[in-house]
Amino acid sequence: MSVIQYTERQNQIINIVKKNQPITSEAIAKKLNLTRATLRPDLAILTMSGILEARPKVGYFYSGKSNLDFYKDYIKEIKVDDIKSLPVVVDESTTVYDAIVTLFLEDVGTVCVVSKGLLVGVVSRKDFLKSAIGGVDINKIPVGVIMTRMPNIIVAKPEESIIEAAEKIIEHQVDSLPVVQDAEVDGVKGYKVVGRISKTNITKIFVDLGTKASI
């Protein structure tokens, strides 16, 4: 795959087709005062790149294909599993204070809460701040009391594309998503936490895509 900068003549051809579609190569050549043979390589490049579409016995059409299709195809191939971070997990009996200490020690924005190995909730920095100023006795209250509880948790699966995960983050206004796999513990079905994906991961991949020589 590659990217092509069109020549002036190719851009002229694109404009002619846009305005006159469908149009035959003879008609294009006439408008440009050129021979069909001269135009042949240009038309080959324009149809190969997908911006023009050639239909036999009809002529050329303008496809309107976006320049960013390649980028889109590329980032759709990046999976959550490829860039996820390690999860930070506490048990639901942990006090709010201890969970906050974990948050600072691990330097994350959200902790996952588990019970018997299965995800039961998440707590964000915002939730903690609300508790801390809200008169909750953070040394006594367990984190399970203030967490956002299953099934109201937005999660990502490892095989999901990073674009889907980023869309969930924006749509649900959260800072990160637990990355989970289906699991069953003592006959109870749920999620095992295998990672987390945050706005930081997304920002990093954005920087990588925009600065690295090649990926």
Place this chain on the structure above:
Amino acid sequence: MSVIQYTERQNQIINIVKKNQPITSEAIAKKLNLTRATLRPDLAILTMSGILEARPKVGYFYSGKSNLDFYKDYIKEIKVDDIKSLPVVVDESTTVYDAIVTLFLEDVGTVCVVSKGLLVGVVSRKDFLKSAIGGVDINKIPVGVIMTRMPNIIVAKPEESIIEAAEKIIEHQVDSLPVVQDAEVDGVKGYKVVGRISKTNITKIFVDLGTKASI
């Protein structure tokens, strides 16, 4: 500009040039059991796209040009000014508690602190949480006491590229940057806060680039 998906033969040519550069079109044709005339459109496309370079009387070279150059050029053109959000600003005499209330009401992760219209500090959700659990009397202490103070603040200028801003966010491990302009108030030089740029803005632009039909 456009994006081209190479044909199998074009990929074969790229590989031959990679291994044998510099190589003439005659030599490439021979390796593929084809005529030079047959290869001419393929070689035209490959040199136009920049992946191969043709030097007269020497032959073809492999340029190693990255597929993502177009994407990089494109996102370098997006400026902080194009996607920045409104700033959330409090005066340095505001109590920590009132600043936290502002944080929740505006639903942001960081507030900027100003004095006489000029930026003097920033306070993040993390800073607030530290104060809230650290025994600070948040109803009495002004936000100026707990803020990160100028000149230790990482800022962005409106004309900066969004990639530079994202790099600063990652490098300095902050959630957002105040977007500032040089200003002078009563003979004091400093920054006027004109916006903010956060990981949320970056995540949104990442989603937009990856999902929108065209930009």
